Amino acid sequence: xxxxxxxxxxxxxxxxxxxxxxxxxxxxxxxxxxxxxxxxxxxxxxxxxxxxxxxxxxxxxxxxxxxxxxxxxxxxxxxxxxxxxxxxxxxxxxxxxxxxxxxxxxxxxxxxxxxxxxxxxxxxxxxxxxxxxxxxxxxxxxxxxxxxxxxxxxxxxxxxxxxxxxxxxxxxxxxxxxxxxxxxxxxxxxxxxxxxxxxxxxxxxxxxxxxxxxxxxxxxxxxxxxxxxxxxxxxxxxxxxxxxxxxxxxxxxxxxxxxxxxxxxxxxxxxxxxxxxxxxxxxxxxxxxxxxxxxxxxxxxxxxxxxxxxxxxxxxxxxxxxxxxxxxxxxxxxxxxxxxxxxxxxxxxxxxxxxxxxxxxxxxxxxxxxxxxxxxxxxxxxxxxxxxxxxxxxxxxxxx
Amino acid sequence: xxxxxxxxxxxxxxxxxxxxxxxxxxxxxxxxxxxxxxxxxxxxxxxxxxxxxxxxxxxxxxxxxxxxxxxxxxxxxxxxxxxxxxxxxxxxxxxxxxxxxxxxxxxxxxxxxxxxxxxxxxxxxxxxxxxxxxxxxxxxxxxxxxxxxxxxxxxxxxxxxxxxxxxxxxxxxxxxxxxxxxxxxxxxxxxxxxxxxxxxxxxxxxxxxxxxxxxxxxxxxxxxxxxxxxxxxxxxxxxxxxxxxxxxxxxxxxxxxxxxxxxxxxxxxxxxxxxxxxxxxxxxxxxxxxxxxxxxxxxxxxxxxxxxxxxxxxxxxxxxxxxxxxxxxxxxxxxxxxxxxxxxxxxxxxxxxxxxxxxxxxxxxxxxxxxxxxxxxxxxxxxxxxxxxxxxxxxxxxxxxxxxxxxxxxxxxxxxxxx
Numbered sequence: 001x002x003x004x005x006x007x008x009x010x011x012x013x014x015x016x017x018x019x020x021x022x023x024x025x026x027x028x029x030x031x032x033x034x035x036x037x038x039x040x041x042x043x044x045x046x047x048x049x050x051x052x053x054x055x056x057x058x059x060x061x062x063x064x065x066x067x068x069x070x071x072x073x074x075x076x077x078x079x080x081x082x083x084x085x086x087x088x089x090x091x092x093x094x095x096x097x098x099x100x101x102x103x104x105x106x107x108x109x110x111x112x113x114x115x116x117x118x119x120x121x122x123x124x125x126x127x128x129x130x131x132x133x134x135x136x137x138x139x140x141x142x143x144x145x146x147x148x149x150x151x152x153x154x155x156x157x158x159x160x161x162x163x164x165x166x167x168x169x170x171x172x173x174x175x176x177x178x179x180x181x182x183x184x185x186x187x188x189x190x191x192x193x194x195x196x197x198x199x200x201x202x203x204x205x206x207x208x209x210x211x212x213x214x215x216x217x218x219x220x221x222x223x224x225x226x227x228x229x230x231x232x233x234x235x236x237x238x239x240x241x242x243x244x245x246x247x248x249x250x251x252x253x254x255x256x257x258x259x260x261x262x263x264x265x266x267x268x269x270x271x272x273x274x275x276x277x278x279x280x281x282x283x284x285x286x287x288x289x290x291x292x293x294x295x296x297x298x299x300x301x302x303x304x305x306x307x308x309x310x311x312x313x314x315x316x317x318x319x320x321x322x323x324x325x326x327x328x329x330x331x332x333x334x335x336x337x338x339x340x341x342x343x344x345x346x347x348x349x350x351x352x353x354x355x356x357x358x359x360x361x362x363x364x365x366x367x368x369x370x371x372x373x374x375x376x377x378x379x380x381x382x383x384x385x386x387x388x389x390x391x392x393x394x395x396x397x398x399x400x
Numbered sequence: 401x402x403x404x405x406x407x408x409x410x411x412x413x414x415x416x417x418x419x420x421x422x423x424x425x426x427x428x429x430x431x432x433x434x435x436x437x438x439x440x441x442x443x444x445x446x447x448x449x450x451x452x453x454x455x456x457x458x459x460x461x462x463x464x465x466x467x468x469x470x471x472x473x474x475x476x477x478x479x480x481x482x483x484x485x486x487x488x489x490x491x492x493x494x495x496x497x498x499x500x501x502x503x504x505x506x507x508x509x510x511x512x513x514x515x516x517x518x519x520x521x522x523x524x525x526x527x528x529x530x531x532x533x534x535x536x537x538x539x540x541x542x543x544x545x546x547x548x549x550x551x552x553x554x555x556x557x558x559x560x561x562x563x564x565x566x567x568x569x570x571x572x573x574x575x576x577x578x579x580x581x582x583x584x585x586x587x588x589x590x591x592x593x594x595x596x597x598x599x600x601x602x603x604x605x606x607x608x609x610x611x612x613x614x615x616x617x618x619x620x621x622x623x624x625x626x627x628x629x630x631x632x633x634x635x636x637x638x639x640x641x642x643x644x645x646x647x648x649x650x651x652x653x654x655x656x657x658x659x660x661x662x663x664x665x666x667x668x669x670x671x672x673x674x675x676x677x678x679x680x681x682x683x684x685x686x687x688x689x690x691x692x693x694x695x696x697x698x699x700x701x702x703x704x705x706x707x708x709x710x711x712x713x714x715x716x717x718x719x720x721x722x723x724x725x726x727x728x729x730x731x732x733x734x735x736x737x738x739x740x741x742x743x744x745x746x747x748x749x750x751x752x753x754x755x756x757x758x759x760x761x762x763x764x765x766x767x768x769x770x771x772x773x774x775x776x777x778x779x780x781x782x783x784x785x786x787x788x789x790x791x792x793x794x795x796x797x798x799x800x801x802x803x804x805x806x807x808x809x810x811x812x813x814x815x816x817x818x819x
Contacts, residue, residue: 181800190549190602192800194739198792202785202792332607367621370614373614381599
């Protein structure tokens with residue numbers, strides 16, 4: 001893939017998505033809402049198609065069409081009702097405290113997704129396609145696990161802080177190495193980061209079956225993280241919300257400042273807009289590649305720490321789960337803008353949290369989230385498609 | 401004396417490092433013997449039998465390790481000499497070095513066991529088939545100006561649809577057609593979003609992969625796994641010998657006693673190469689990928705050419721996906737392609753966007769992937785996670801170390817907006 005391609009692939013989204021004001025005036029602000037709606041429609045069709053009652057009633061559809069229609073309604077409504085109860089507020093619960101548990105679940109899920117998404121957004125805006133979120137999360141998680149488990153001598157807060165820093169450092173090194181390879185050898189970062197994901201997964205599995213394995217565990221997993229290295233809980237032991245959520249909000253602000261107000265961020269964006277021009281303007285391209293990937297990886301590593309030191313409280317093979325790819329979709333959906341990423345992260349966190357309830361109550365596989373997630377990104381990326389689905393008039397640019 | 405270019409000494413440096421590794425392997429070589437069996441086992445699948453058999457070679461592991469060290473040292477010295485005198489070393493030097501190096505490692509790992517050459521090649525080819533089909537899809541797509549990250553999704557869709565269709569109609573051939581349609585459909589989506597909606601091509605590729613993973617996982621969990629006899633028990637494509645060619649020693653049983661998908665792959669590699677470089681169709685296709693505006697000016701329909709080429713590529717990737725299921729008589733499994741599409745992408749880059757080179761690159765990756773199976777059967781003491789990692793490490797080493805900055809089709813990744 002040539003240099004020219006890299007220039008192009010960053011120019012298109014940046015140019016098209018920049019003017020928020022313009023979008024509001026041309027009615028484009030409605031598009032994300034409609035895109036989400038359309039994706040839920042597609043998800044609903046899938047849920048209905050896979051439902052056994054719907055399939056059974058379809059057999060005699062022409063005799064009694066009402067049966068099938070009600071079966072469709074029940075399956076789709078039941079699923080999305082469970083999604084709501086699992087992600088926002090469970091109105092079946094006895095009291096407010098139990099009902100709101102769902103919302104805290106959503107925020108807890110959204111923490112690693114958003115932080116890793118911020119990391120990828122930094123890379124995307126700098127013209128680098130970091131697909132290596134999974135690997136960087138894993139390396140960060142391993143780094144903080146090592147500190148948390150094997151260096152127990154520090155007093156409380158220091159132990160926690162160093163564990164978090166180790167996670168950030170691990171992700172930064174793993175990501176930065178890709179930038180280093182790109183700067184020195186010209187290796188394509190898309191390929192290298194994807195390969196590093198697989199390498200990290202196998203390294204993690206190896207570590208968890210050998211030197212990192214908990215002595216008595218039968219599964220490949222580490223010992224539990226000691227209390228003093230954990231993220232402090234925010235809302236008491238009954239809720240999954242921990243300090244990582246605040247860290248996430250700080251990270252949003254920090255990335256906004258980095259990309260929009262700092263000179264380093266200016267170099268990043270210049271590289272994203274036009275590498276040749278920024279080289280002429282005096283940006284050290286190789287160093288910037290490294291820095292972009294290191295910052296991107298550092299954020300992914302931070303996401304890893306929130307999993308290990310906050311949510312799971314031990315290191316298992318599923319630490320990165322699907323967060324690497326969630327982060328990509330979140331960064332794309334948020335248009336690589338920190339606040340947008342936050343919104344998208346909370347949306348997808350809600351989908352994750354709700355999907356668990358949906359699977360438990362309505363027997364709808366959790367994989368539906370993948371489908372809805374990718375449909376949302378597809379629809380958002382193609383506003384004309386959404387317009388034609390909802391019979392909206394063409395935008396001004398399209399008519400011109 | 402000419403000044404040395406930075407790139408000129410890269411190859412000698414890499415060879416030097418590898419030579420040190422062979423020295424290390426020789427130094428720690430165990431004192432046993434390794435048997436090298438060149439032909440397939442007499443009882444193996446090759447029904448026709450080979451025309452003649454080579455005798456087995458029994459070698460002392462330590463001796464062969466020192467011998468290869470000597471050879472690699474010689475090659476490295478040659479490479480340095482070429483580099484320092486400003487000559488261009490033949491690519492065959494690196495290739496020969498690589499073959500000797502890998503052979504050396506294998507002999508040490510197989511110490512005390514029998515290493516069957518045909519088995520190694522057969523396994524490599526089997527794992528390479530989807531990679532080669534995938535990289536052909538990439539060639540057809542990128543040569544016409546569309547970056548195809550969605551190869552993974554095309555393979556997975558092909559695997560899923562072929563397994564389901566073949567089971568439903570109890571006919572593997574119909575499954576093959578279904579796989580091609582599925583692959584072409586995924587690449588049609590890629591083309592629609594990239595061309596009509598002008599969405600960034602890498603983004604759309606990644607998203608399509610996630611979409612296909614989600615859809616196939618969802619359908620697998622909802623109805624496929626529960627009723628596997630109805631939906632997921634694909635009949636096997638019959639394998640047959642090519643008359644005459646199958647009797648060639650070593651090569652025959654490996655390459656010409658296969659399922660039709662493999663023969664289709666040979667045809668596809670040659671066919672894509674011929675179409676790209678020897679026909680007017682291919683010339684136009686490449687023109688669109690290099691400079692769409694010029695192509696448009698002389699009357700080539702840029703969009704139509706892109707749609708057509710990308711969809712043909714998708715159909716080929718679908719065939720590669722079918723190899724996972726009906727090609728090996730396996731049921732479909734969740735995410736069973738396991739990153740093959742991305743490795744195919746690496747093979748495509750390593751093969752410099754040329755179908756024939758890409759096919760050889762695919763074979764190389766297939767070989768690396770196959771090592772874990774052959775080494776786990778001999779009970780190697782290397783942890784399996786490291787063997788599983790091997791193809792991915794190899795990809796990074798090749799892409800970063802040997803390929804470096806390569807230039808693909810000039811317009812790949814760029815949307816063309818007709819004005």
